[in-house]
Amino acid sequence: MMAIDFDPQAFRHALHQYPELSNHEAQSARTIAAQLCDFGLTPHTGAGGHGIVVDIAGREPGPTTLLRADFDALPIHEHTQLDYASCHDGIMHACGHDGHAAALLAVAAELCQTPPKQGTVILAFQPAEETGEGAARLCANPLLATRHIDNVYAFHNLPGFAQHQIVVRPSTFACASTGVAIRLYGKTSHAAYPERGVSPANAMSDVMRMLTQLPDAYPSTFSLVTLVHAQLGDPAFGVAPGEATVMATLRSDDNATFHAMQTRLVDHVNAIADRAKLTVDLSWHEPFIAAENSTAHNQVVVNAAQSLGLEVHWLKEPMRWSEDVAEFLARWPGALFGIGSGEHHPQLHNPDYDFPDAILATAKALFCRVITHHHGR
Ligand SMILES: [Zn+2]
Ligand SMILES: [Zn+2]
Structure with missing residues (x-):
């Protein structure tokens, strides 16, 4: 000693x-x-x-x-x-x-x-x-x-x-947690002729609603989605938007639920984007189990x-x-x-x-x- x-x-x-x-x-x-x-x-x-x-x-x-x-x-x-x-x-x-x-x-x-x-x-x-x-x-x-x-x-x-x-x-x-960034791409147009472009505006609000409702599917766990950032087009009155970004943080006290929640999120985002004829870029950030x-x-x-x-x-x-x-x-x-x-x-x-x-x-x-x-x- x-x-x-x-x-x-x-x-x-x-x-x-x-x-x-x-x-x-x-x-x-x-x-x-x-x-x-x-x-x-x-x-x-x-x-x-x-x-x-x-x-x-x-x-x-x-x-x-x-x-x-x-x-x-x-x-x-x-x-x-x-x-x-x-x-x-x-x-x-x-x-x-x-x-x-x-x-x-x-x-x-x-x-x-x-x-x-x-x-x-x-x-x-x-x-x-x-x-x-x-x-x-x-x-x-x-x-x-x-x-x-x-x-x-x-x-x-x-x-x-x-x-x-x-x-x-x-x-x-x-808890498990991760950031998610969802980017929706359409096409800008003159604000007087929005039908000549592909605006992600409605899809963006669908994505935001889907995110806040996501934890409802897992009532037996503690699961939480927090919207942290959103942006639609640019601040220009003459332009119908062609891009949107939504960012959120996901949390859960259960690793299996957390994984299921991520899969469900991807499926929903893809379905929303398909319906609106938009392309999607989805990325995960700072993941913790x-x-x-x-x-x-x-x-x-x-x-x-x-x-x-x-x-x-x-x-x-x-x-x-x-x-x-x-x-x-x-x-x-x-x-x-x-x-x-x-x-x-x-x-x-x-x-x-x-x-x-x-x-x-x-x-x-x-x-x-x-x-x-x-x-x-
Ligand atoms: Zn710390
Ligand atoms: Zn610490």
């Missing part, structure tokens, strides 16, 4: 000061990997972009558990008075991924001092969460793709919940929280936002949970947001308790 002196708060502040956008996390990755090396570990770097994967093996054979933390930042201008505020203009850690990474390093330090008895703990530091790209890439990397993993755990800090509260759900924790928890793994989190005397909050509905840790949970069973950042804490992605240092110890303790459950210590 060796004594390790690691200060997760100081480490987080250092990450916070030099935030990097998704797919550009080179410096942060070097900082994290160097810290893991200081602990005596052998991290694999450059996984799925700037990802880092490191194994901590127990003395005896046993199960494999993966703990995941993201570490990318956002294109937001920081408005805080912190002495460790962002030094990168227009980029900030507004989602608390600096805290997620620092907490996982604290777990690494603890597991180096008191290793698991059985099996292997994998720590995965994932890049590019905000763009929904990092998790799928990391899961597909040979370091993980072919491995048998029994348990996956990750947390997100949650403003609006009491600080230290553990937020859980035995099924879907965070739903983060579906295993009931058993969620219960492991609940038991760990209770054994630590932490308050547990059971979500009635899933979070409507998306988390690409869903890619891990689609391959291996596990649980995503929340740790309350404080009821009146600034919201995620706000310019005055800062990860609450107080919950670093909570996250570390909870993860370590979960590891003890699966691996012994």
Whole structure:
């Protein structure tokens, strides 16, 4: 056993000061990997972009558990008075991924001092969460793709919940979501002779109505379509329009429903366009699948929280936002949970947001308790 002196708060502040956008996390990755090396570990770097994967093996054979933390930042201008505020203009850690990474390093330090008895703990530091790209890439990397993993755990800090509260759900924790852009092409004409062109105006309103009614076909799930943008022709009184664009965001708490909803949308759009003699260009953007928890793994989190005397909050509905840790949970069973950042804490992605240092110890303790459950210590 060796004594390790690691200060997760100081480490987080250092990450916070030099935030990097998704797919550009080179410096942060070097900082994290160097810290893991200081602990005596052998991290694999450059996984799925700037990802880092490191194994901590127990003395005896046993199960494999993966703990995941993201570490990318956002294109937001920081408005805080912190002495460790962002030094990168227009980029900030507004989602608390600096805290997620620092907490996982604290777990690494603890597991180096008191290793698991059985099996292997994998720590995965994932890049590019905000763009929904990092998790799928990391899961597909040979370091993980072919491995048998029994348990996956990750947390997100949650403003609006009491600080230290553990937020859980035995099924879907965070929704699937995707953007869709639908472009309809006809032919412009003189506004005095609209019949000489092909206007997408009626089809556009049909598409918009169809989109808002789409979730009605799936009453047993939480499904939502939000119209976010629409444009018809150009602002010219003399021209009947020849083009239209409709953009929307789709969400669902169920991956199968989400897939069915997308297929149904394409069928309806094609039918509407055919009737109106329009051509269609349809594209999907920023797709995330739903983060579906295993009931058993969620219960492991609940038991760990209770054994630590932490308050547990059971979500009635899933979070409507998306988390690409869903890619891990689609391959291996596990649980995503929340740790309350404080009821009146600034919201995620706000310019005055800062990860609450107080919950670093909570996250570390909870993860370590979960590891003890699966691996012994
Ligand atoms: Zn975020
Ligand atoms: Zn986040």
